[in-house]
Amino acid sequence: MTMIDTTEDPSPDAAPRALYRLRAVTRTYRQKDRVVKALAGVDLDIDAGAFVTIQGPTGGGKSTLLQLLGALDRPTAGSVVLGGTDIAKATDAELGRVRATEIGFVFQGFNLIPTLTAGENVDMGLEPLGLSKTDRRARVAEALAHVGLADRADHRPGELSGGQQQRVAIARAIVKRPRVLLADEPTGNLDESMRDEILAVLESLCAEGLTLIVVTHDSAVARRADRRLRLERGTVRDITR
Numbered sequence: 001m002t003m004i005d006t007t008e009d010p011s012p013d014a015a016p017r018a019l020y021r022l023r024a025v026t027r028t029y030r031q032k033d034r035v036v037k038a039l040a041g042v043d044l045d046i047d048a049g050a051f052v053t054i055q056g057p058t059g060g061g062k063s064t065l066l067q068l069l070g071a072l073d074r075p076t077a078g079s080v081v082l083g084g085t086d087i088a089k090a091t092d093a094e095l096g097r098v099r100a101t102e103i104g105f106v107f108q109g110f111n112l113i114p115t116l117t118a119g120e121n122v123d124m125g126l127e128p129l130g131l132s133k134t135d136r137r138a139r140v141a142e143a144l145a146h147v148g149l150a151d152r153a154d155h156r157p158g159e160l161s162g163g164q165q166q167r168v169a170i171a172r173a174i175v176k177r178p179r180v181l182l183a184d185e186p187t188g189n190l191d192e193s194m195r196d197e198i199l200a201v202l203e204s205l206c207a208e209g210l211t212l213i214v215v216t217h218d219s220a221v222a223r224r225a226d227r228r229l230r231l232e233r234g235t236v237r238d239i240t241r
């Protein structure tokens with residue numbers, strides 16, 4: 001009996017599927033009679049599973065780009081496609097769903113709630129998903145274990161080091177099992193050893209398939225990326241080598 005192999009990829013030459021596809025993206029801010037062009041025509045594809053850093057001078061448009069990638073904002077013109085969703089055209093409800101399920105955020109200042117324990121802070125990341133209490137407890141424990149803080153679930157932020165606080169913030173971002181983690185200067189408030197601690201956590205998450213997009217002024221962070229971008233006057237350049 002002859003078997004026909006149907007498992008073969010029909011298009012082996014196809015490029016890896018881009019997670020993000022940005023085309024001719026502009027974002028202008030209007031303030032009274034002044035117009036600021038924060039993004040001035042960005043074309044960019046980002047592959048799933050990549051570790052990408054974005055560097056560049058202050059005011060270059062880095063946070064503006066991150067907000068578009070995070071479905072927190074819409075472009076003035078152009079398209080920002082994440083998976084099958086065009087963020088420029090999606091409804092507010094669709095953007096809310098994308099943020100709740102597909103995107104984790106980490107900020108320079110950790111943004112933890114000081115009166116809640118590490119576990120309770122991480123649980124906040126599950127709020128929009130409507131899971132049962134049992135599922136939530138398991139997910140929180142898993143996320144804290146992922147960042148090496150299984151034994152700190154009951155500590156409040158004030159009882160943790162800066163690096164540990166940032167790891168709690170990362171656990172809060174990944175507890176929903178997003179496809180992409182967006183970070184704006186995640187090591188900006190940390191000394192060198194804590195920075196390395198955070199880098200190790202981020203790299204292990206990337207090795208498991210999470211896409212990492214990190215805005216950083218720290219060239220030690222950028223050196224570890226698969227792909228380095230520079231954003232200056234609203235325009236992106238690839239400076240990987």
Ligand SMILES: Nc1ncnc2c1ncn2[C@@H]1O[C@H](COP(=O)(O)OP(=O)(O)OP(=O)(O)O)[C@@H](O)[C@H]1O
Pocket residue numbers: 029030031036037038056057058059060061062063064065
């Ligand atoms: N909400 C806003 N209203 C008006 N202008 C804005 C707004 N947000 C950003 N801008 C302007 O857009 C430009 C890009 O700002 P953005 O915050 O993206 O820069 P950045 O690269 O993140 O800078 P930094 O390194 O200082 O964080 C700047 O000229 C800034 O003043």
Ligand SMILES: [Mg+2]
Pocket residue numbers: 062063064
């Ligand atoms: Mg910024």
